[in-house]
Amino acid sequence: MSTYDDVERTGMSTQDVEETGMTERAVLLDFPGADELVAAGRVEPPSAQALARALAGIEAAVAGQEAGHKKGAVVSAPLRGMSGRRRVLVALFTAAAVAAGVVTYANTGETPTDTGTRSEAHADTASVFLNDISTVAATQSVPSGKYWKMHLTVGDSYLSQSMDFYVVNDGKAYKKGRQPDWQLGPKDLDWKALNQLTTDPAKLLQLLQTPPRPKSISPFDQAVTLLGGSPASPKLRAGLFKAMAGLKGVKLVGTVKDSTGRGGTALEFAEAKSVGRVIVDPKTSSILEYTFTWTAGASKGKVTHQTYLSVGFTDKIG
């Protein structure tokens, strides 16, 4: 990969220079102060986070496409003979659709035929997305505070460093006892243990893949719980996203909206009788919503949401 800003332009053949004494580019920019102007255009290359975000967005769109999502109107403009004006209109329409969070994909000729390789392709795009979002997660600022606050659609809660759990009702805080430790494979982690936990993706994956204990939640759910509902550091979150990239069965669904209308990228993990879906904000790596759906058995069709409006550190309750 190259950046135009730090690679010297050598686009003109030396022959040109010999024949005319000037490169083509120099001819194009033959006016007083051209060098000064070019120098004034120098910019820093994009940050890793900006690149990861752009990639994550496209991977989600590609995944949505490959999954054959056909939401919204079909934008498929004829290519030739379209006037500049019409092209602008199409672009504006597309922009409006994107702005509204509606993913529009043309679906001509997109019918999946090679169903055999489809799930593999999904696993791949999911891991690429997770690796990218890991980069986003790593670059979030390092926070601190006495309490971990979770602002959910159902209400606010606070967790102290000693794992005391508080809920706020009508402006009053109520202590609700001790929050259970977070589960990670064979480990039960409190706040302190979380801070001492490895951030190495390979080790985290190993923990996640440890054979389940009785009543264990899925490795996907374990990771998501830590990512969304715990004061895990940016480095640990980055490690967890990367570890998830190594989990078998995680699928990238594509760009979706959560129950409050916020757009994000959805990942799914199916178990025998249920499917867990998480929506990640590709800009920040924040978990927006977790949805658990029973797909078989007595509770089939039952859905529960956990919608994270915001989470973060604070020094006081209320």
Place this chain on the structure above:
Amino acid sequence: MKPDTRQHEERSDGAPDRDGDSDAQLTRSAAGDAAAFTPLVEAYSPALHGYFARRMPGAADDLLAEAWLQAFAARRTFDPSRGSARGWLFGVARNVLAQHLRRAGRQEAVPGREITDPWQAVDQRLDAAALAPALRRALAELPVEEREVLLLVSWEQLSPAEAAAAVGIPAGTARSRLHRARGRLRDRLAPTRPAGRHLSVTGDVA
């Protein structure tokens, strides 16, 4: 209009021998192989980000992500017989910037009025770079259309054909705009000299 393949052959800068690949990737992604699109993001993000960073420094990251989504959604409008992937991608970027400027200026989005000029931000950049006041003034006085092509060529290092594709005009028009812009700058800045003789002629970014 004939495709200007010569420009591609001469290029040995950022995405040198890859321009042909990029066209193919974009075409393939439009034909149904959506995953063929992803390598384009890696290849062109630095250039597109630069475009936004020069014109809308505070929003470059957002605009880059937005430009890629729009490029992906509109990938079927790419026609390799009409120009390179690069020119086309800059055209998408230009639209995204224009939308952003319209929103920011709360102007009415008037379809057909294509030029939305980021001059204010550009001028601030020139000011910050301590560009000679005479040059800055001369640039400010250029017609918007001419200045846009000039900046696409000098900053984005596009060929005139690519700049034309980005702006949505014929290549000849881009060349003549560039020609006129050069003429105006020479007139203003070096009226007594024979054009171009005393100047440093390398366009390279040192």
